[in-house]
Amino acid sequence: MKLNERSLAFYATCDAPVDNAGFLHKRGGRGAGSHRRWFVLRGNMLFYFESEASREPLGVILLEGCTVELVDAREEFAFAVRFAGGRSRSYVLAADSQAALEGWVKALSRASFHYLRLVVRELEQQLAAMREGSPANTLSANPNPISNPRPKENGRAVWSALPEQPTAAPKRPPLPPRRRASAPNRPLASFAQLHEHYGREVRALRSQWRGGQAGLAGLEVWHRSSSGGTHTQDQP
Amino acid sequence: MRYNEKELQALSRQPAEMAAELGMRGPKKGSVAKRRLVKLVVNFLFYFRPDEAEPLGALLLERCRVAQEEPGGFSISFVEDLSRKYHFECCSQEQCQEWMEALRRASYEYMRQSLIFYRNEIRKMTGKDPLEQFGISEEARFQLNSLPRDEQTCTGSQLGVLD
DSSP: OOOOOHHHHHHSSSSOOOOOOEEEEESSSTTTOEEEEEEEEEEHHHEEETTTOOSOOOEEEEEETEEEEEOSSSSEHHHHHHHHTTTTOOEEEEEEEEHHHHHHHHHTTOHHHHHHHHHHHHHHHHHHHHHHHOTTTOOOOOOSSSSSEEEEOOSOOOOGSOOOOOOOTTOOOOOOOOSSSOOOTTTOOOOOHHHHHHHHHHHHHHHHHHHSSHHHHHHHHHHHHHSSOGGGGGOO | OHHHHHHHHHHHOOOOOOEEEEEEEEETTTTOOOOEEEEEEETEEEETTTTTOOOOOEEETTEEEEEOSSSSSSEEEEETTTEEEEEOOOOSSHHHHHHHHHHHSSSHHHHHHHHHHHHHHHHHHHHSSSGGGOOOOGGGGSSSSGGGGGTTIIIIIGGGOOO
16 A cells, blocks of 8 residues: 655654654564664654654554553563454564653553544533533624534634734735634634634635735745744744 | 554545545646545545555645645645645535545644644633543643644644645
8 A cells, every 4th residue: 555655754753742752672573573763653653763863764553443551571661552353463562661661551542543533522512512501602693604504603712812913014914803802602613613714714815915915025025024934823 | 664554454444534536646747637436534545446445545644735726626735845746636616625624624633733722712611621531631742832833834734725
């Protein structure tokens, strides 16, 4: 099966914080000796490198559907990542300490996408239940309708906690309308709705901005005069 | 890069969030559009020859950008080289829209942001941390500061800013 390995390698080594990282001893297949590898957990993918400084992983273990268990092995602090199904191999790994072992077992056993989605759905339901329970949260007409039958958005997003942007220098693109977050009877939309809504807004503003500028020169000036990158406005 | 192909194949057989036969064209110059059964399962997009059980390939959907191309068509590319696009042709703009929205939400990183967002909202409303009941409130990967700094190459591109 083909896999977008190049993108995978970039994902493995990108700047974003990792979910766990450290040295583990990994047994080679079929009783070959074990090697000390640098492991990096990102999402539901466990990458392993020859060394901490390597720029490309030796391999990756997709963790979806795995179980993680302690094992009684010749190595100390050993655990196994196992998959269902007859001929699937197990990965026997060993940490350097009890603390590292526990950290890895915890991290890996909750690394699957399915697990994360379960938790998100549970929280979504909790939030919806709170909305229904609270008398203040009546559905009210929204000046910025989204094409979705569910409760309307209140214009508040996690990144609204940021300080106000300074007044735009002449070359900066116009900021989107700032919406006040405090209205008590505006129910909260789902993250997906807000994401889609703001995404559309950003796209529209961006094409407006690009349409009105004399090519890249205008954009470059904006880059230099702003404090961050192109997405400064959207930072959480 | 080695990977556990058997598990990836098993994943491709699981219930999909979205599945459809679409036209698909790879990023190489001169590649021709072919009919493929395209299946979205968790953060992977599998593609099969129609009527074949084993996928031809899979795309991990992290750090990707999904963009509208021609009407009824969209592309997927990755942050490290946005010009290298996988093109998909849908039977209608409506189907195209549906796929783009689903793909933009398909990454683990997006799901993580959702979790942090809801956690925060619930915490603000109730004063309590909803993750405590799961015993995961202390995990670094669910803290607000676990989102990378520069509006997340992981998530900035997920906003699907279109050129």
